[in-house]
Amino acid sequence: MEGERKLAILGEAARHDASCASGSSRRGGLGGICHSWTPDGRCVSLLKVLLSNRCVYDCAYCLNRASSDVERAEFAPAELAKLTVAFYRRNYIEGLFLSSAVVGSPDATMERIVTTLRLLRQVHRFPGYIHAKVIPGADPTLTRQAARYADRVSVNIELPSSESLRRLAPQKTAQAVLAPMGTLAEVVAEGAESRKKGRSAPAAAVSQSTQLIVGASPETDRTILTLTEALYRRYGLSRVYYSAYMPVGSSPDLPGPDRPPPLRREHRLYQADWLLRLYGFAVDELVGDEAQLDENLDPKARWALNHLERFPLEVNGAEPSELVRVPGLGLTTARRIVEARRLRRLEAEDLPRLGLALKRARHFLTCNGRFLGERLTAEGLRQRLFDGPDIEGRQLRLFP
Amino acid sequence: MTGLRHDGTFDGLLCALDEALLSGLTRVLAPEDPPLFLEEAVRTDGGRARRFTARLVAASGTEAVRRLWLASLAGASGDLLSAYCRRAFVLGRALADDHGQDEVRQVHRLARAASVEAHRLAGFLRFARRGEVWYAPCEPDFAVLPIVGNHIARRFPDSNRIVHDLRRERAALCRDGRFTLIPLARPTSAVEDDEAFPRLWRTYFRAVTNEARRNEVLQRSRMPRRYWEHLVEEPEGGDDVSGKGC
Numbered sequence: 001m002e003g004e005r006k007l008a009i010l011g012e013a014a015r016h017d018a019s020c021a022s023g024s025s026r027r028g029g030l031g032g033i034c035h036s037w038t039p040d041g042r043c044v045s046l047l048k049v050l051l052s053n054r055c056v057y058d059c060a061y062c063l064n065r066a067s068s069d070v071e072r073a074e075f076a077p078a079e080l081a082k083l084t085v086a087f088y089r090r091n092y093i094e095g096l097f098l099s100s101a102v103v104g105s106p107d108a109t110m111e112r113i114v115t116t117l118r119l120l121r122q123v124h125r126f127p128g129y130i131h132a133k134v135i136p137g138a139d140p141t142l143t144r145q146a147a148r149y150a151d152r153v154s155v156n157i158e159l160p161s162s163e164s165l166r167r168l169a170p171q172k173t174a175q176a177v178l179a180p181m182g183t184l185a186e187v188v189a190e191g192a193e194s195r196k197k198g199r200s201a202p203a204a205a206v207s208q209s210t211q212l213i214v215g216a217s218p219e220t221d222r223t224i225l226t227l228t229e230a231l232y233r234r235y236g237l238s239r240v241y242y243s244a245y246m247p248v249g250s251s252p253d254l255p256g257p258d259r260p261p262p263l264r265r266e267h268r269l270y271q272a273d274w275l276l277r278l279y280g281f282a283v284d285e286l287v288g289d290e291a292q293l294d295e296n297l298d299p300k301a302r303w304a305l306n307h308l309e310r311f312p313l314e315v316n317g318a319e320p321s322e323l324v325r326v327p328g329l330g331l332t333t334a335r336r337i338v339e340a341r342r343l344r345r346l347e348a349e350d351l352p353r354l355g356l357a358l359k360r361a362r363h364f365l366t367c368n369g370r371f372l373g374e375r376l377t378a379e380g381l382r383q384r385l386f387d388g389p390d391i392e393g394r395q396l397r398l399f400p
Numbered sequence: 401m402t403g404l405r406h407d408g409t410f411d412g413l414l415c416a417l418d419e420a421l422l423s424g425l426t427r428v429l430a431p432e433d434p435p436l437f438l439e440e441a442v443r444t445d446g447g448r449a450r451r452f453t454a455r456l457v458a459a460s461g462t463e464a465v466r467r468l469w470l471a472s473l474a475g476a477s478g479d480l481l482s483a484y485c486r487r488a489f490v491l492g493r494a495l496a497d498d499h500g501q502d503e504v505r506q507v508h509r510l511a512r513a514a515s516v517e518a519h520r521l522a523g524f525l526r527f528a529r530r531g532e533v534w535y536a537p538c539e540p541d542f543a544v545l546p547i548v549g550n551h552i553a554r555r556f557p558d559s560n561r562i563v564h565d566l567r568r569e570r571a572a573l574c575r576d577g578r579f580t581l582i583p584l585a586r587p588t589s590a591v592e593d594d595e596a597f598p599r600l601w602r603t604y605f606r607a608v609t610n611e612a613r614r615n616e617v618l619q620r621s622r623m624p625r626r627y628w629e630h631l632v633e634e635p636e637g638g639d640d641v642s643g644k645g646c
Contacts, residue, residue, distance in 0.1 A: 008603050012608065015610055034523050035524070036631065037618075037619045038635070039609050039616050040614050040619070042613070087597065091552075340497055343494055
């Protein structure tokens with residue numbers, strides 16, 4: 001098959017993987033460079049492809065499942081290594097994001113992935129970023145080898161419960177996913193340990209992430225976020241990615257093709273994820289008694305609405321950990337406020353310059369004792385913070 | 401009011417700032433600023449520039465100098481930079497926290513704009529291979545070539561590269577991990593790649609576009625149109641999606 005067609009097939013087949021980070025490479029330098037943005041608004045940082053889409057598995061939610069009628073293609077490891085280097089030297093990409101369908105067996109697939117990575121690092125001396133997928137069920141030795149060549153490694157959880165895996169991905173088990181995740185957590189920890197001791201890197205992956213599909217199975221946001229929290233804690237993951245399910249199959253167990261992908265839900269999960277990782281929130285604070293996040297409210301706004309007794313906060317006195325809980329006020333703004341108020345008391349006029357989304361934040365703040373918001377009922381405040389379809393049902397823009 | 405005109409180099413600017421801070425009521429002029437009735441040229445003296453930098457670092461830290469430099473790349477006026485320096489010597493280490501102060505905020509804003517553009521360009525440059533030389537044209541808003549040149553030189557230390565700022569007709573020549581800036585006129589015709597990789601990149605770019613998530617506003621906010629001309633991927637994506645639709 002011609003190279004161009006192959007690249008189109010295997011690029012398209014990999015595009016549902018949400019991760020695009022090219023964060024901390026072990027080689028240092030400017031991180032997180034985006035080389036382009038596709039018309040769907042996503043950053044192109046890595047050459048994200050499958051080594052092959054000839055899958056022996058038949059996961060109902062997957063475009064490349066064995067029973068699916070898609071054109072199949074496969075890169076030879078040497079061919080893909082050469083393409084990656086050519087793109088990198090032209091400054092099209094930061095590096096490679098390599099995944100694969102399960103060809104033959106998990107081990108056979110993993111071997112081809114490892115071969116590609118070894119060619120890149122050892123033959124081409126490729127200095128770019130590599131994110132490698134580990135195939136669930138692959139041998140720990142191969143998993144470790146992949147981690148030796150890659151900057152980031154990940155195993156996709158895919159579905160947020162064993163029950164759903166059994167139903168939709170019968171050849172994958174939670175155990176097959178979690179075992180390599182455990183191996184990778186060890187490798188990542190060993191690497192961090194030796195870097196801390198200042199040894200020149202016995203090169204090893206610096207971080208691990210995972211991805212799961214939202215909306216293909218019935219799990220609630222609470223289940224998903226509880227899983228997320230456990231993954232961060234137990235496996236030291238850097239990121240969990242969420243991918244709104246795009247209808248691809250006709251399985252009776254899946255949402256039909258007329259159901260649009262749950263992009264709003266995905267967006268809220270990402271917001272909640274940041275609040276869990278960086279803002280000191282716990283799952284229980286975000287989902288409350290209901291099991292779902294509110295699609296029409298930023299999860300932080302919802303938390304604040306349910307805890308009006310903790311507000312308003314005084315801009316000149318509140319702790320940073322309290323400030324970041326104010327809707328419309330993030331980590332950067334909180335830092336700026338703390339820095340600026342060391343110099344002098346802040347006045348209300350100073351606030352817009354510090355980058356607050358004052359439209360939302362003012363309802364939760366006082367400045368020198370003066371309340372900045374309007375006197376509103378809880379319902380009135382909720383309307384101010386509302387972030388969903390408007391009355392005529394037109395969808396407000398999700399992204400500013 | 402008198403004016404001090406420098407030669408457009410960063411050292412020259414530093415000497416002019418030093419002089420202006422000594423004499424108080426003096427404007428600092430770049431080569432392209434309109435003439436003043438009373439003005440004189442400042443002699444560029446590397447030693448003086450270094451001493452001034454050292455004093456500024458001692459007073460307000462290296463970050464202040466970095467911001468001064470970045471803001472100058474973004475075209476900050478000499479007067480703004482001189483007000484910023486005056487503020488720096490008064491406030492010392494507290495300078496960076498003084499978000500409420502006008503000059504400080506403006507310099508921060510310009511410094512940030514330059515560094516944002518340099519970061520963008522680090523991603524948007526596209527090199528075409530011509531024999532042993534890799535060539536990338538660009539037309540940045542600001543004079544960020546020194547930052548971008550440094551990035552490229554370090555990223556690709558084993559090749560000879562030219563980053564060409566067509567708008568300013570200057571180029572960074574990168575080799576062995578270092579770069580030098582030279583004047584360089586626009587090429588008379590487009591520089592084409594020796595190999596077929598640009599076409600493969602276009603193919604890939606179209607294949608990964610997810611039509612179900614089309615959001616061009618977001619695309620343009622992250623990658624403003626003015627950068628598109630030199631991108632080989634033709635970011636419109638268009639309706640010619642090589643794979644089957646989603």
